[in-house]
Amino acid sequence: MKNQNSNIDKDVFLAQWLDGQLSDIELKNLVSEADFKVYKKLKKGIEVSEKLEAPIDQSFVEIQKRITQKQQEKQLKVRPLYRNWIVGVAASIVLLFGLFSLFGNDNVIIETGFGENKTIALLDGSEVILNSKSKITYDKDDWENNRVLTLDGEAYFKVEKGNTFTVKTANGFVTVLGTQFNVNSTNDFFDVVCYEGKVSVNTTTSEHVLLTTNSLRKINGDPAELSKTQLIKPTWVSGESTFKSVPIKYVISALEDQYNLSFNSESIDDSIIFTGSFPHNNIDVALKTVFETMNIKYSEKEERNIKLGY
Numbered sequence: 001m002k003n004q005n006s007n008i009d010k011d012v013f014l015a016q017w018l019d020g021q022l023s024d025i026e027l028k029n030l031v032s033e034a035d036f037k038v039y040k041k042l043k044k045g046i047e048v049s050e051k052l053e054a055p056i057d058q059s060f061v062e063i064q065k066r067i068t069q070k071q072q073e074k075q076l077k078v079r080p081l082y083r084n085w086i087v088g089v090a091a092s093i094v095l096l097f098g099l100f101s102l103f104g105n106d107n108v109i110i111e112t113g114f115g116e117n118k119t120i121a122l123l124d125g126s127e128v129i130l131n132s133k134s135k136i137t138y139d140k141d142d143w144e145n146n147r148v149l150t151l152d153g154e155a156y157f158k159v160e161k162g163n164t165f166t167v168k169t170a171n172g173f174v175t176v177l178g179t180q181f182n183v184n185s186t187n188d189f190f191d192v193v194c195y196e197g198k199v200s201v202n203t204t205t206s207e208h209v210l211l212t213t214n215s216l217r218k219i220n221g222d223p224a225e226l227s228k229t230q231l232i233k234p235t236w237v238s239g240e241s242t243f244k245s246v247p248i249k250y251v252i253s254a255l256e257d258q259y260n261l262s263f264n265s266e267s268i269d270d271s272i273i274f275t276g277s278f279p280h281n282n283i284d285v286a287l288k289t290v291f292e293t294m295n296i297k298y299s300e301k302e303e304r305n306i307k308l309g310y
Contacts, residue, residue, distance in 0.1 A: 009030075013027055013030045013031060014027075014031075014039055014042075017039065017043075018043065027039065106139050106140055106141040106142070107137055107138070107139055107140075108137065108138055108139075108140050109135065109136075109137045110130065110135065110136050110137075111130075111134070111135040112130050112131065112132050112133060112134050112135075112153075113132070113133065114132055114133060114257060114258065114259065114260035115132050115257075115258050115259060115260065115280065116132050117129060117130060117131060117132065117236075117237070118130045120136070122138075122143070122147075122149075123140060123143045123144070124143065124144075124147060124160050124162055125160040126147075126157065126158060126159045126160045126165065127157070127158040128149075128155050128156070128157055128158075129155060129156040129237055130153070130154075130155050131153060131154035131155060131156075131184075131236055131257075132153075132257045132258050133153055133257035134151070134152065134153025134154050134155060135151070135152045135153055136149050136150065136151050136152075136155060137149060137150045138150070145163075146163075147162070147163055147164065147165040147166065148165075148166045148168060149166075149167060149168070150167075150168045150169070151167050151168070151169050151183055151185060152169070152170070152185065152186070153184070153185070153186060154182070154183065154184040154185075154186070154236070155167075155182070155183055156180070156181075156182045156233065156234050156236075156237055157176075157179075157180065157181055157182070157183070158180050159176055159177075159178050159179055159180070159181075160178060161177060161178030162177075162178065164176075164177060165177070165178075167183050169183065169185035169190065170185060170187075171185045171188075171189075171190035171203060171204075171218065172185070172190055172192075172201060172202055172203035172204065172218070173201070173202045174192055174199055174200070174201050174202075175199065175200040175201075175202070176197065176198070176199045176200070177197070177198075178197060179194065179195075179196050179197025179198060179199055180194075180195040180196040180197065180233070181193060181194045181195060181196075181197075181199050181210075182195070182233075182234045186253065188219060188220050188221060189218075189219055189250055190203065190216075190217070190218040190219075191215070191216070191217045191218075192210065192215065192216045192217075193210075193214075193215040193216075193229055193231075193234065194210040194211060194212055194213070194214050194215070195212065195213075195229075195231070195232060195233055195234075196212055197212065198210065198211055198212075201216050201224075203218055203224060205223070205224075206223070206224055208224065208226065210226075213228050213229055213230070214226065214227075214228060214229075215227050215228065215229050219247070219250075227244075235277065236280070239279060239280045239281060240277050240278070240279050240280060241254050241258065241277060241278055241280065242276075242277040243274055243275060243276060243277065244275050245273050245274075245275055246273065246274055246275075247270065247271045247272070247273060247274070248268075248270055248271075248272050248273070248274045248290075248294065249265065249270035249271065251274050251278075251290055252265060252270065252290075252308075254278075255278065255286060255287075255290065258278075258280055258286070259283050259286065259304075260304060261283075261304050261305075261306060262304065262305050262306070263305075263306050263307075263308055264301070264305070264306070264307045264308060265308045267307070267308060267309040267310070268296055268308045268309065268310065272294065274290065274294060276289060276290065276293060277289070278290050287306075291308070295310070296308055296309070296310065297309050297310060
């Protein structure tokens, strides 16, 4: 019987359910199983609508207004207006559902701010430590079948053994079965270090397998460079950023992310090579450690805006 309801009836049931006049069980008895599943997804979209952009927020507000209007019109028993309300609600819900589907309702997005680290426990027990100004995205509903996440920035991974675990970046893919490794991918800088186990790295131009202590770096589209590390984990996890033979522009970028600074580097050669480190808890020491060792002068022109020169 419930499958014989007209579209208008189903729209009325949906509006009543969204307004709390019908329970889940009552709605399920009034519509088909397929419609009920769709309505559940719609409700999930509405519940997170405040996190979407302003036009979507406005759509949700419009739905609420029309639900109120429906209640008033029902009391007045004005059928033509009630039918118009149904069409309006359906249009608003279609818009909201379409946008919600576009953004993806199963994706988890985790970001860090300036100078912020986060430790994230993934669904399989793997752990990610996210460095400052970085972001990971993954599909929680598909995680059991596909352990794939997207990284923008830097993160240290401790991966539980199981199905293939893949980190996607704009510069390449890193794939493992169970290991500990660090990935730093920002713009034209790509650096991968294997601290335990074995990882496979695929860039747009080459493929590599890194064993424990092996690292790969690719800068400015140049061929990938392989090297070794003596470290057992990345130093930034313990509050210090370390660099080995890196153009100073990437060190400057790391300082900006860590301390919420901006640098004017037009007067220096930002391709000069830097080897060293800076702490995350003292901005004065960090600036001295990086620039005084390179004979670069620095002065604060405006608040948190630093000019570099010789």
